[in-house]
Amino acid sequence: MTATLQPPVAVVSRTRWARENLARTPMDAALTIVFGLFLAWAAYRGLRFVLVTADWEIVRRNLRLFMVGRFPPDQLWRPWAAAYVMAATLGFCTGVIAAVAATDPRRAATSAASTRPAASVRSGLRRFWPLVVFIAAVLVLIRTPLPGVLLIGLVAVVIACRAVGRRLPGLARWIGVIVAAAVLLALQIVVAAGGVGWDDWGGLQLTLFVTVAGIVLAFPMGVLAALGRRSSLPVIRVVSVGYIELFRAVPLVAFLFIGQYLMLYAVPTSVDPPSFLIRALVVIALFESAYIAEIVRGGLQSIPVGQLEAAQALGLGPVQTTRRVVLPQALRNVIPAIVGQFISLFKDTSLLAIVGFFEVLDVARSVPSQPDFVGQGLSSITLAFAGFVYWVGSYTMSRESRRLETRMGVGTR
Amino acid sequence: MTATTLPVTPARRPPPWRDARVLRVAAQVAVVAVIVGVLGYLYDNLITNLRIRGISTDFDFLDRPATIEIAYSDFRASQPVREAIRVGIKNTLLVAAVGIPLTTVLGTVVGLARLSTNLLVRSAAGLYVETLRNLPPLLVIVFVNSAVFLELPRIGDPIDVGGFLVLSNRELAAASPVAGDQLAAYALVVAVALVVSIVVWRRRTRASEVTGAPHHRVIWAGLPLLLGVVGGYLLLDAPVTLSHPAAVGRGISGGVAMSIGYGAVVTGLVLYTSSHVAEIVRGSVQAIDRGQTEAAEAIGLSSAQRLRFVVLPQAFRIAVPPMINQFLNLTKNSSLAIAVGYAELAAITLVLISQANPAPQMVLLLMTIYLVISIVISIVANVVNRHLQLVER
Numbered sequence: 001m002t003a004t005l006q007p008p009v010a011v012v013s014r015t016r017w018a019r020e021n022l023a024r025t026p027m028d029a030a031l032t033i034v035f036g037l038f039l040a041w042a043a044y045r046g047l048r049f050v051l052v053t054a055d056w057e058i059v060r061r062n063l064r065l066f067m068v069g070r071f072p073p074d075q076l077w078r079p080w081a082a083a084y085v086m087a088a089t090l091g092f093c094t095g096v097i098a099a100v101a102a103t104d105p106r107r108a109a110t111s112a113a114s115t116r117p118a119a120s121v122r123s124g125l126r127r128f129w130p131l132v133v134f135i136a137a138v139l140v141l142i143r144t145p146l147p148g149v150l151l152i153g154l155v156a157v158v159i160a161c162r163a164v165g166r167r168l169p170g171l172a173r174w175i176g177v178i179v180a181a182a183v184l185l186a187l188q189i190v191v192a193a194g195g196v197g198w199d200d201w202g203g204l205q206l207t208l209f210v211t212v213a214g215i216v217l218a219f220p221m222g223v224l225a226a227l228g229r230r231s232s233l234p235v236i237r238v239v240s241v242g243y244i245e246l247f248r249a250v251p252l253v254a255f256l257f258i259g260q261y262l263m264l265y266a267v268p269t270s271v272d273p274p275s276f277l278i279r280a281l282v283v284i285a286l287f288e289s290a291y292i293a294e295i296v297r298g299g300l301q302s303i304p305v306g307q308l309e310a311a312q313a314l315g316l317g318p319v320q321t322t323r324r325v326v327l328p329q330a331l332r333n334v335i336p337a338i339v340g341q342f343i344s345l346f347k348d349t350s351l352l353a354i355v356g357f358f359e360v361l362d363v364a365r366s367v368p369s370q371p372d373f374v375g376q377g378l379s380s381i382t383l384a385f386a387g388f389v390y391w392v393g394s395y396t397m398s399r400e401s402r403r404l405e406t407r408m409g410v411g412t413r
Numbered sequence: 414m415t416a417t418t419l420p421v422t423p424a425r426r427p428p429p430w431r432d433a434r435v436l437r438v439a440a441q442v443a444v445v446a447v448i449v450g451v452l453g454y455l456y457d458n459l460i461t462n463l464r465i466r467g468i469s470t471d472f473d474f475l476d477r478p479a480t481i482e483i484a485y486s487d488f489r490a491s492q493p494v495r496e497a498i499r500v501g502i503k504n505t506l507l508v509a510a511v512g513i514p515l516t517t518v519l520g521t522v523v524g525l526a527r528l529s530t531n532l533l534v535r536s537a538a539g540l541y542v543e544t545l546r547n548l549p550p551l552l553v554i555v556f557v558n559s560a561v562f563l564e565l566p567r568i569g570d571p572i573d574v575g576g577f578l579v580l581s582n583r584e585l586a587a588a589s590p591v592a593g594d595q596l597a598a599y600a601l602v603v604a605v606a607l608v609v610s611i612v613v614w615r616r617r618t619r620a621s622e623v624t625g626a627p628h629h630r631v632i633w634a635g636l637p638l639l640l641g642v643v644g645g646y647l648l649l650d651a652p653v654t655l656s657h658p659a660a661v662g663r664g665i666s667g668g669v670a671m672s673i674g675y676g677a678v679v680t681g682l683v684l685y686t687s688s689h690v691a692e693i694v695r696g697s698v699q700a701i702d703r704g705q706t707e708a709a710e711a712i713g714l715s716s717a718q719r720l721r722f723v724v725l726p727q728a729f730r731i732a733v734p735p736m737i738n739q740f741l742n743l744t745k746n747s748s749l750a751i752a753v754g755y756a757e758l759a760a761i762t763l764v765l766i767s768q769a770n771p772a773p774q775m776v777l778l779l780m781t782i783y784l785v786i787s788i789v790i791s792i793v794a795n796v797v798n799r800h801l802q803l804v805e806r
Contacts (some may be wrong), residue, residue, distance in 0.1 A: 028530070031529075035534050039536070236441065236444055249783060250780045250787070253748040253749065254783060257766075258776050261766065265462035265463060266455040350551045351549075353752070354551070364552075364555075380559075380564070383552065383560050386552060391547045391548055398546075
């Protein structure tokens with residue numbers, strides 16, 4: 001039996017720690033004082049703005065606009081129901097994934113520790129603190145009790161379904177189907193039978209929908225374009241390179257103009273032109289897929305030729321080689337970069353404000369000119385709130401991606 | 414023994430539907446057919462629809478008067494559309510030309526600060542990066558515009574920072590150099606001083622390399638330059654003067670003035686892009702093998718020397734390609750200026766489309782121009798990159 005000795009843990013006393021981190025040299029100590037004063041001032045100003053000077057009344061009164069835009073108030077049960085469906089799916093699927101990960105012997109020790117309730121609440125809070133702060137802020141801003149109760153219920157559903165999912169690791173292979181079914185169901189709840197058409201959506205609801213739909217559409221297209229760029233067939237390669245380089249060289253705004261002005265005319269006269277949101281979605285998916293293609297290409301290039309040769313030696317055809325050998329490894333290698341691109345997509349949805357969608361940023365830009373608030377210089381407050389919404393979304397995604405990266409050991413194996 | 418000849422089977426080609434050579438050609442022909450078919454169909458629809466709506470499909474509109482006003486330019490409404498687009502290109506490049514150097518400097522400083530041994534410096538830089546990187550650039554620009562610049566005092570009563578900066582909610586102005594009478598002579602003097610100091614620098618460096626004596630090249634080479642710059646300035650009686658901005662009535666005179674739209678775009682994009690550049694700088698420095706730093710310590714270099722001579726030159730090589738990407742992003746993101754009313758290319762295109770210029774051609778032009786700008790930047794950047802890369806065995 002061989003006992004692996006862990007490297008000794010250095011014990012650093014507090015004074016030693018303080019000296020190394022705050023005052024190595026006189027110059028360093030001076031920096032500590034300057035930056036300490038600066039950070040204290042910034043924290044004071046920031047907290048004072050949030051808690052004292054800023055009058056959040058404008059956000060409070062327009063919270064519904066921020067969340068769902070001009071969605072008819074009597075139909076609000078629809079987005080709530082859809083949100084509950086999505087929350088249940090999210091909780092369930094992450095639970096199943098966590099259960100599968102726990103069966104991995106290398107991680108069994110760490111996962112077992114986190115199943116104790118107190119520890120898991122603490123680790124959940126530490127992991128999702130931006131989201132927790134966001135939910136708390138919304139709860140503070142809500143004026144009537146019902147949405148608050150529904151919001152807390154939403155979080156409860158996520159946690160409950162996660163617990164259910166943890167007991168059913170066997171469903172892991174059906175996750176794709178479950179997610180697709182849930183997304184379609186949620187969409188139907190909002191749109192079907194006297195529901196509200198896509199062009200009337202707005203606020204955070206629109207942002208989230210465009211992000212999810214954009215990811216679902218752009219990811220397969222990006223993988224296809226990347227494979228095309230690596231193809232041995234010259235025509236397919238040239239077409240893929242042209243597509244990728246064109247979409248990467250021109251800003252999204254220009255493509256949104258195309259969606260606005262050109263796509264209208266690209267359908268036959270006999271057919272009704274597609275709705276504005278669909279055109280914007282197509283444009284966003286095409287645009288982001290070019291960036292995803294370049295990331296996936298990097299992943300494909302990182303696969304050693306030996307893998308291909310081994311697959312061929314086993315008698316796998318080109319399609320099977322790609323599907324079963326190359327792509328799984330290539331995609332695993334670039335997961336962090338792909339999540340980074342999804343974050344960009346999430347942030348890019350703000351550009352919809354330029355072409356006239358009533359999404360979060362546009363709400364923040366326009367509510368300070370409401371008759372009750374006009375001319376009071378309130379845009380710093382509304383924009384700060386919109387920024388907070390975007391920041392919570394992308395920061396949570398980037399934290400999760402970093403977590404995934406360390407768990408999968410990308411770059412260390 | 415007689416050699417037995419093996420029966421030679423004539424090479425049989427597989428049937429065409431299993432022959433890889435045939436299939437390869439067939440697949441490519443099929444792809445071309447599908448793409449040409451789809452694009453042709455869309456183009457046909459487009460032309461038909463445009464004809465029905467009576468929208469012209471040629472580029473004659475480029476020579477017609479633009480009938481638009483462009484703030485902060487000498488563009489007149491009677492000038493052709495072509496000229497308006499040219500002003501747009503110039504304004505787009507103006508954002509890139511000012512934004513890229515500022516982003517590089519700010520991003521490098523913040524990126525190095527994130528690696529500081531001082532906890533507070535490190536945290537401040539981390540706060541900066543994690544805040545800005547996770548906000549949409551459009552929101553940063555709109556925030557700088559509406560929540561900062563538009564809240565400045567009105568132009569009649571601006572903030573005046575020692576005569577060097579004048580800030581109001583309509584215009585921002587900074588002090589700028591103005592050419593005097595003897596500028597040409599002064600430029601000559603400075604150029605001569607520069608040449609002399611470069612020669613001295615080289616000789617001191619070489620002498621130091623040969624003899625090992627300290628070169629003190631900064632002092633030796635700096636002297637003639639300082640002499641030329643200061644002496645020339647005094648002798649030639651102030652060939653360059655500083656023009657201070659000042660609020661005069663409903664405008665600002667002197668200095669270099671800019672619209673708050675331009676200020677917001679440049680400030681917003683520099684803040685946003687520098688957070689990404691900082692991450693690139695940090696990543697590249699961390700990518701340098703620890704052994705390099707330890708070796709530098711072992712030969713007795715100070716921490717500044719370690720950074721200057723060992724770590725940064727190597728990190729710089731790693732950082733260049735992703736930095737170029739960020740420069741391209743900044744240039745493309747200048748199109749977000751549309752939201753704050755700065756008249757760059759995309760904004761002018763939008764205004765021109767609203768003035769009944771045909772949208773398809775305008776959008777096509779817009780895309781082509783961005784394509785050219787992107788290609789030029791990447792060609793220049795790739796040349797620079799190739800010169801910087803280490804030539805390995």
